[in-house]
Amino acid sequence: MGLPKVAGWFGSLGVPSTLGYIVAYLELLGGIALIIGIGTRYVAAGYEMDIAYLLVAIYLVFGGEPGYSVDSALTRGKTRRA
Template identity: 35%
Template sequence: MKLEVGTLILRVYLGFAFFIHGLAKFQGGVENTAGWFDSMGIPGFAAYIVAIVELAGGLLLIVGLGTRYISGLFFIIMIVATLMVKLSSGFMGNGQGTGFELDLAYAAMSLFFVLYPASNLSLDSKVGKKRRE
């Protein structure tokens, strides 16, 4: 049961963190994020996809629905963010910006949920049981 509670805490935190990041993109104007993406050589429309995945995916992760799929998308987002944006700053940052340590932590948490079976404290486990019956 301790493992179940631990995964619940981790899943809810990760979902909340991504939800807040997605919400911030919408509140700050996704078009601003799209312009920033364009300046880095990433197609601007990707900002809309990332913002929606973070916002909606964060909520889904909190309740534990589609956990593996959402976590897989979060993993991809964090690896791309690390490689395209943060890698040059180093692990801890370069004094002018943050490093990629938090991005890798979120990627590792996301990968955990891709690999770990559905928790009994998630909607995934309830949906999966109904399908199997």
């Protein structure tokens, strides 16, 4: 997307667009801090939701569809081909 577009998106939300640059650099520095191991507890708190989304996505890709989903209702009784 690029930093200017992120800043524009922040501006469209009614937040000062310069905050988009600040957030981007804080995320970069936070990622570096996690790799190095500086302030891990504080930095990891901001990444908690991203990791949760990643784990849910991995589960949905490899775990199959749950029995109560629309996909399973539409494909019930049909065999899948890989």
